[in-house]
Amino acid sequence: MIPAGGPFFEDLEVGDLIDTAPALTLTAGHAAVHQAIVGDRLRLALDAPLARRVLGSETPLAHPALVCDVAIGQSTLVTRRVIANLFYRGLVLHRAPVIGDTLFTATEVVALRQTTLRANRPASGLAVLRVRTLDQEQRTVLDFWRCAMLPLRDPAGVTGRADDLDAISTELARGALGEATAGWRLDVFRAAVGGEHFADLTDGARWGPDGGDVVSGAPELARLTLNVANVHHDQLATGSGRRLVYGGHTIGIAAAQATRVLPNLVTIVAWHACDHLAAVFEGDTLYSELELERAQPLPGDGGLLHLRSRVRAERETGPIDVLDWRFVAVLA
Numbered sequence: 001m002i003p004a005g006g007p008f009f010e011d012l013e014v015g016d017l018i019d020t021a022p023a024l025t026l027t028a029g030h031a032a033v034h035q036a037i038v039g040d041r042l043r044l045a046l047d048a049p050l051a052r053r054v055l056g057s058e059t060p061l062a063h064p065a066l067v068c069d070v071a072i073g074q075s076t077l078v079t080r081r082v083i084a085n086l087f088y089r090g091l092v093l094h095r096a097p098v099i100g101d102t103l104f105t106a107t108e109v110v111a112l113r114q115t116t117l118r119a120n121r122p123a124s125g126l127a128v129l130r131v132r133t134l135d136q137e138q139r140t141v142l143d144f145w146r147c148a149m150l151p152l153r154d155p156a157g158v159t160g161r162a163d164d165l166d167a168i169s170t171e172l173a174r175g176a177l178g179e180a181t182a183g184w185r186l187d188v189f190r191a192a193v194g195g196e197h198f199a200d201l202t203d204g205a206r207w208g209p210d211g212g213d214v215v216s217g218a219p220e221l222a223r224l225t226l227n228v229a230n231v232h233h234d235q236l237a238t239g240s241g242r243r244l245v246y247g248g249h250t251i252g253i254a255a256a257q258a259t260r261v262l263p264n265l266v267t268i269v270a271w272h273a274c275d276h277l278a279a280v281f282e283g284d285t286l287y288s289e290l291e292l293e294r295a296q297p298l299p300g301d302g303g304l305l306h307l308r309s310r311v312r313a314e315r316e317t318g319p320i321d322v323l324d325w326r327f328v329a330v331l332a
Contacts, residue, residue, distance in 0.1 A: 006080025008153040009125035012109050019106035021074035026062045034066045037217040038252030041259040054189045059099040064268040065255045069248040071133040071142050073225035074105035079148040082229045085247050089168050091144035091271035096180040102136040111163035122155035172270050180269045186302035190332035198303040198331035207261040209287040213253045218245045218282045245280040250323050254309045257288045270328040278322045284313040302332045
């Protein structure tokens with residue numbers, strides 16, 4: 001049973017499955033608020049007639065950052081007491097939800113490791129969670145791992161839990177990267193939209209910051225996506241007197257910045273890995289550098305871009321690196 005306020009580290013056991021978060025039907029309202037907070041710019045999430053011609057859907061694409069944010073938010077029943085989220089691994093969108101679809105998420109504890117005890121720090125541990133999200137027809141939408149740091153109930157406790165977290169792979173499910181866009185008319189997208197497409201890009205291309213984006217509306221985004229982690233809502237929960245910005249907020253801004261330099265990016269289908277290097281706070285201004293690590297043609301049409309986004313925050317105390325995100329996007 002999950003205690004009120006969420007479990008402490010020692011309450012968790014490998015194999016625990018938590019699937020009681022509310023399902024959420026994605027609406028145009030969710031899309032509009034998400035777009036206002038992080039600046040979503042994917043054409044298929046904004047342009048209903050284009051989405052109809054490319055996807056064959058009567059409603060626009062649900063922005064993949066919104067989909068991921070909801071899945072992560074639903075998983076926070078396990079991490080309500082989280083101190084920090086360290087990383088995501090192997091995230092694949094097996095389907096691309098559209099507005100009107102409903103998301104349901106189950107979270108499984110797959111590994112536990114207590115961190116080294118230090119005299120000046122309460123005891124904590126790392127919990128690796130496998131997060132699986134289905135839609136209203138029980139079709140797999142998302143499957144990925146996340147690692148959260150949680151406090152122990154006993155500040156000086158010792159649990160002996162020492163699972164190997166290095167076994168959590170960044171490899172993506174073989175053959176799964178084309179699933180989400182199977183059947184899409186990428187040729188229609190390419191014909192409808194001028195500018196650079198897949199054939200125009202080469203491995204190793206790099207883009208510098210295209211202006212910064214201030215971080216605002218952080219608790220609103222957490223509430224929108226069902227994220228109940230205390231550190232995103234309660235300044236007394238962090239120990240610093242400042243709420244932490246939800247990691248998906250930083251990722252969403254990085255995605256929006258990527259679409260400013262690659263305005264014909266069709267969608268995002270996977271994350272190899274995403275590491276949170278430091279906390280982000282409201283009022284920070286985020287800048288990202290983007291690198292094309294590898295271009296991979298898709299069978300038939302278009303291709304995949306394996307991209308790396310490095311994000312820094314500018315604040316009164318100076319610049320600090322906050323995110324290293326390696327993701328996979330589709331271009332026509």
